[in-house]
Amino acid sequence: MPDALNEPTGRAATTASTPGERTPDERTSPSPAPTGPVPVAPAASAGLETAVPAGPVPAAPAASHAAPEFPTPPTRAAGGVGTPHLPGGVGSSPTRPDAEAKVNGTFDYASDLDFPGMLWGHTLRSPHPSARLRAIDTTTARAMPGVAAVLTAADVPGKLHYGLIEADQPVLALDQVNYEGEPVAIIAAETLDLARRAAELIDVDYDILEPACDPEEAVAAGNWFRCQPVRLGDPDAQTPAAVVTRDYVVGMQDQAPLGPESGAALPTGDGGIELYVATQWVHSDLEQIAPCLGLEPDRIHMAIAGIGGAFGAREDLSVQVHMAMLALATGRPVKMMYDRAESFVGHVHRHPARMRYEHAADADGKLLYVKARIVLDGGAYASTTEAVVGNAASLAVGPYEVEHVSIDAWGARTNNPPCGAMRGFGGVQTCFAYESQMDALAEVLGLDPLEFRRRNAVAQGSKLITGQIVDAYDPARADGGTPFSPLADMLGRFKDMPVPAVPTGRDIVELPGGTGNTTHGEGVRRGVGYGVGLKNVCYSEGFDDYSTAGIRLELVDGQTVAYVRTAAAEVGQGHWSLQAQIVRTELGADRVELLPNDTKAGSAGSSSASRQSYMTGGAVKAACEAVRELMRGHDLADGPIEATRVFRHRATKPMDPVTGQGESHVQLALCVHRATVDVDVELGLVKVVDLTCVQDVGKIMNPVALEGQIHGGSAQGLGLAVMEEMITAQGRVKNASFTDYLIPTILDMPPMRLRIVENADPEAPYGLRGAGEPPTLSSTPAIVAAIRDATGLALTQIPVRPEHLTAHFGRQP
Amino acid sequence: MTAPLRAALFHRPAELDEALRLLAAHPEAVPVAGGTDLMVAVNYRHTRPAAMLDLTRLAELREWSDEGDAIRIGSGVPYTRIIAELATVLPGLAAAARTVGSPQIRNRGTLGGNLATASPAGDGHPPLLATGADIEIASTAGTRTVPVTAFFTGPKRSVLAPGELITAVTVPKAAGPQQFLKVGTRNAMVIAVCSLAVALDRDARRLGTGIGSAGPTPLTAPDADLIELPWNRPDLFNDALAAEFGRRVAAAARPIDDVRGTAAYRRHALAVCAARALRRVWTAAHGTESTR
Known part of the structure; x- marks a missing residue:
């Protein structure tokens, strides 16, 4: 790597510094004040970053809905951690903004979401891999004290299906279930235990069918989602010296994220809804959720709640539409959280x-x-x-x-x-x-x-x-x-x-x-x-998975503060830290504040496919470069500078x-x-x-x-x-x-x-x-x-x- | 954060007599000590106890005592203490305790709870069977003692009757080397695919075995215990004897196929473990490598 890539260009008086490891004392200090080298500030600054008190804070409040795009003073990133206030640019290993809270147990995961007057949602799932639904009787469950709503496919307000690529998965089972664990009905009740008990009172009349479980037989029967050949040259015309032919079997692996699927939905009172959920791609969620709820996307505000690991398991929807339906039906906040057994059937797996x-x-x-x-x-x-x-x-x-x-x-x-x-x-x-x-x-x-x-x-x-x-x-x-x-x-x-x-x-x-x-x-x-x-x-294959980042640079109490707004999911990989590192390297700001990752920002694409450093890293870098351009001849004392940039990788083609x-x-x-x-x-x-x-x-x-x-x-x-x-x-x-x-x-x-x-x-x-x-x-x-x-x-x-x-x-x- | 348990009565007796009276009055109350089995079952909604009887305040259950030939272990003594305090006198049980769950589980989990759950895979059971331990069971009607060989009646079933509480386990002190081997598909924190305890009594010239996770209950292997060993000429011990012991242990098992392993693998693994265990205890007892 040429060193030049570490050096921001076209910048007036700012030099980024990337201090090395912190001392153990600094690592364990609750509000570390850096003592090592720090970025040299462009303005007359003491050079020390402001320590924001860490510790538990409430989950993103409902009021954030009305917040301006670049609020001052800043709100906090999802997960309830303080905003980063640590030195270290690209190539260094600054302590992560969420590290301390995750170690001492105060980090707010999606499963910690809590709202006043909140109901608990629960999903009734099919015990059969294949069955026709003759009838669902929810009368007894609805009559149970403490039960606020029992909903089935008949209650889905909009489109009946969703899916990441093809919308083929029913929000709730229609006339048939096709796998063990397929959602059939959803319940909202005063407690999770009540909701689970109510689920047991729902009478589903299944006509049990023989499941088709052999993938080879499915292929032979033409029952497949995609067949992709690759043909090159002429294998049959070759005369090899050695040939090896073997059959291989790979079992079904699970992502097993330690944080179960979880989220909360809050009705806004005007027919809209706010959703807080642990997801890898909040904009993809929104695109799928809105049609099912029969709402315009701008009636839905979504923010990423603290994520306890993902590994692909949070690409598909899980609780999103269900908790939104329950919240809209009851007019009350609804939280859903799978237990471990439900998590194992509530997300997709690696293909065997x-x-x-x-x-x-x-x-x-x-x-x-x-x-x-x-x-x-x-x-x-x-x-x-x-x-x-x-x-x-x-x-x-x-x-x-x-x-x-x-x-x-x-x-x-x-x-x-x-x-x-x-x-x-x-x-x-x-x-x-x-x-x-x-x-x-x-x-x-x-x-x-x-x-x-x-x-x-x-x-x-x-x-x-x-x-x-x-x-x-x-x-x-x-x-x-x-x-x-x-x-x-x-x-x-x-x-x-x-x-x-x-x-x-x-x-x-x-x-x-x-x-x-x-x-x-x-x-x-x-x-x-x-x-x-x-x-x-x-x-791959022609998909336009762009990312968007907004940066606002302003003077706050004599310090340059860079606010960063993206919708990228921090799934534990350290992406928050990376964004702040890039901003320090590119802008040398005294302080970097990461704003909540939500749908008010442009799409960042998914925290998947090893792409977030490349794509949202690239978007943050591009936005920083734009801010640097705008800085030419501009004095921050006259007002902040902001820029939003969309970053794209080179185009690809379908196979x-x-x-x-x-x-x-x-x-x-x-x-x-x-x-x-x-x-x-x-x-x-x-x-x-x-x-x-x-x-x-x-x-x-x-x-x-x-x-x-x-x-x-x-x-x-x-x-x-x-x-x-x-x-x-x-x-x-x-x-x-x-x-x-x-x-x-x-x-x-x-x-x-x-x-x-x-x-x-x-x-x-x-x-x-x-x-x-x-x-x-x-x-x-x-x-x-x-x-x-x-x-x-x-x-x-x-x-x-x-x-x-x-x-x-x-x-x- | 999970939803609170709904309306479960939680009894917290301070003394054993009070606990037994409460249990007699509320036979539906489920005793809970470490909760490492019970609370998992509650979380998975396999059980929904209407009431619980907390045993953690009963000091007499949390003590062990030296009874001369044996150690009397209160049913509430956690595995961590068995490992730390009893490894010299009860090496087989301590070795088994070391394989239970994680450190946190070993801090909470108790031998009494292991017995009350009566899982065929309970790690504590094989060494108790190998050494001929006795289970002390109390109720308002008095106290009875049941040999561990008569305690288990089926998968997760035992002779424990409503109103009865396991108060202690009396385990004979080791009279020779002991071994515990547990096979799992992970190197720690794993439910046994199968397990085996062997205890050698050099003076009494006696062998004891206990088999775990290879039958509807933990099992003994009486035929294997009776294998003829060269007590007078320890150097004559050989691989053929070890293998024969392994065959007899495997023959005593009654394993099934399940997600953790196949019946055939369990038999095979028990034979391997038994041969290794016998060689280890024999070598340790006689202080010399035997011939091969």
Whole structure:
């Protein structure tokens, strides 16, 4: 990265300073007053930032509806944290504005919303994956004391369906239910317990049908949301030296955000409504909600409430329309909050997949062709399946050059739980398959798995299977006639990071089985494996996912204060911090105040697809640049300056429906993992002892937040590798609880070694590449490869369960 | 924040006699100590107690005492204290306690609560079975003692009658090495896929086993306990003996397929765990690596 990108241009007297780490004392101080270097202020300022008292504040008040666009004094960001008042520009790791409140328990999550006179909403859900609704009798429930409203599909004020891409999901079931947990009726009552009891009194007459749960059968019957082929060259005309054909199975993973779906709806008294909800994209919500409520969008004010993790689970609507209907029907504030079991059926999941892959190579270890048949189970409703299928198809071979390809990817429609967005978004399933294939083919060829990958790695100027050219790397870095290959470079970086040695005298918590005391070393074998992932950043296939940011710079008590208004969702990734860092770097303001993220701001697009640093980061940067331009010859003492800018990435094209060809992606991000595992081969228990990761992020915007993203993404990939699966039987979820849906603990997740590469993307703000998703792709195949190495088993299904690793014992005489 | 429990009566006796009288008068009241099982069930609405009987003020339930050959553990003693205070005399039970939930759960959860829930997967049960513990049960009619082998009657069912309260568990002090092994698909904080406790009494030349999460109740393995071991020539212990013990333990199990694991895997894992456990206790008892 050229340093120049850190230096704002065209600015008069302002220099941004990016102080290093704060001392522990400062980190724990309730209202830290920075003592390190601080931004030098353009005006005669003391240079110290004003400390805003942190601590609990009420959720965004109803009065904010009438607030001006840039209020002074500022209101507070969603979640009830103080506004940022911390030093640190781009490239530093200032303490997050929400950090202290989240650590000490005072952060207001959406589940903490509380309004005077508030009713509780609850959803009655279908216990059947497939049934016709003969009749619903709500008489007894309505008559129950304390019950304010019981609503069914007949009470939906507007459109009966909604959906992120295709409006196919009923607000409330009409004449049929198509998955277990489909909402049938909603209740508002004085307490949540009363609402739940009332739900039990609703008499639904179901005509139970046999659910269709096999995605292959659905595809055969033409029952799918999208089929996307990719055709390139002529695979059948090739004469390979080695061919590997295998079938792979990926289980249904859940985002398992710790904060359950939650929100509150407040009638404004004039027929309008205010909604506070934990969501990834408030404007997309609004677009879907308004027609269902039969209201013009300007009658609805929406603000993002404190989000307890998302990972894709908050892209689809959950409580939004339901609580709004109940609030409009009762004229009172209504809160809805799912419990853990309801959360597991109240949001979409990662698509389970069945994939058949055929990889062929020539004698020189070059890929000749790849054929793949990919069936993703979309479940009962469309959600984002269409886009997920596009990703699965376009990224189906990973970051490797291959000239002959025949791929068919389907998103099947079944009576299983609806599947949609989850971190990795269609890239995860195929990554497990193609990386497993790369290992298997390397073995047949007698090649080291890294060397085999290096020989086939994409480089600057390479064509992906969609015809898209890899064009974001520095042409000057070509080595003689060989164009620069970021992947080959990354693969080479493991050399100076050796696999950890097996320590002696280990405590049981360092061994497979952990505190279960199952092994003191008996049956333990070590294995090492690699995984490479390629993920698209931002929305693809022609989608215009722009972002909007407004900045107002003004003098307040002699200090320059920058107010930032966006609708971007802080889902825990550190986006609030990032916005403030960009503003400090670009404007050098004494203070940065983040205004509430709501629909009074322009759309920021979704906190999804690893896109928010790129897109809203880009919008904030553009707005800052506009403010700087307006500053020329202007004295802030004469009045504030403000500018709003919309930021767009380069345009993309849809995939050709027959050949899959098209420049469909904005940006490509690479991540490589090496996993070292110890496996108790007799009990089939796995301990991942090391994860080493090389990731290209273009530009390190915030080192600590980046580490958090890589650790978290890797852990989610680890979960899919060895434990996380929503188990269904005939459409019924069997483990909708944290008792039986297991996510990794600190004893499952090893410390990580990270090697961050900064190959700047000239198209992106600061050269950054989206960083949140790629680690989720590559850690899974790396871990499974390591387990294969330890056990010698083929392992084509994830999560790998103990019985997969021990089944061969039963086959012995 | 959740909605308040509706109109549940919450009794808070200060003494055991008062608790027993309250329980006799309100047999519908569900006793609650740590609440680590009960409150999960309430949150999931698997149960909606009309009344609760809080045991946390009953000091006598929160103490343990040395009875000479045995330790009498009050039913309200949390796992954390069993680990911290009883690991030397009751190593098998302490090892099991270490595998219960998270630190927070171990601070709250009690052995009495584990028994009252009577889950086949209860971590505390196998070591009690392996050592032949006794359960002390009180009511206004008096106190009775039930051997742990007779306590469980089915999945989440026990001999505990309405109006009765578990007051203590008497566990014989270890007379030799003990082991507890718990198989789960996560390295901590996991419900047992299966578990196994083995206790060796070197002087009495006796073996005891307890099996968890592999049958409708926690189980013993009497046939495995009777395996002939080379007490007079400890060095003759070998892999074949360990494997035979593993087979007998697996044969005693009555596992099913469920979301946590298959019956076949449970049998296999129990055999592996049993062989390892027996080798560990034998080696520890005789202070020498045996022949292989």
